[in-house]
Amino acid sequence: MNTLPATTTRIAQHTDEQINEAMRRQTENNVALYSAGGLAAINRRLAELEYEWDIERTLEANAASFSLLGLFLGMTVNRRWYWLSAGVAGFLLQHALQGWCPPVPVFRRLSIRTSQEIECERHALKALRGDYRQIAEIAEHNDHHAEASAAWQAASKNEGSSNDGFQE
DSSP, X not given: OOOSOOTTTHHHHTSOHHHHHHHHHHHHHHHHXXXXXXXXXXXXXXXXXXXXXXXXXXXXXXXXXXXXXXXXXXXXXXXXXXXXXXHHHHHHHHHHHHSOOTHHHHHHHTTXXXXXXXXXXXXXXXXXXXXTHHHHHHHTXXXXXXXXXXXXXXXXXXXXXXXXXXXX
């Protein structure tokens, strides 16, 4: 029995359901908006998603900043500031194990998404762009190796490119 929460759902499990629902609606609205804008809008949005910071990256940057601040203040002001670095490390460990630490609710209220939530938007836009069309065509021929290869290529292709081998 695994006592740790699943990596892909641990943040959502520790987020108020109203916030999770608001983020889902915003993602669906994004997909509809960029779909209505056509292929160029979808490509622009996919390129933007490559640079969107997920909550893990935000937490890591936040923790590193406060740890460095604690070290600096401990060296220059008072040794008690070292406790700030220790506290941040403890919260980061708690987050790694449980998916929660004090900044998580704040960041979620600021609409910072998980990597899974960002990936959902990315895959919806890629499907609208037609990236997965070739998989269905290959599947009709019962060539599982080619189907797997096409799926891998569609999933890993360059997000910002409008013509990368799969577009007609």
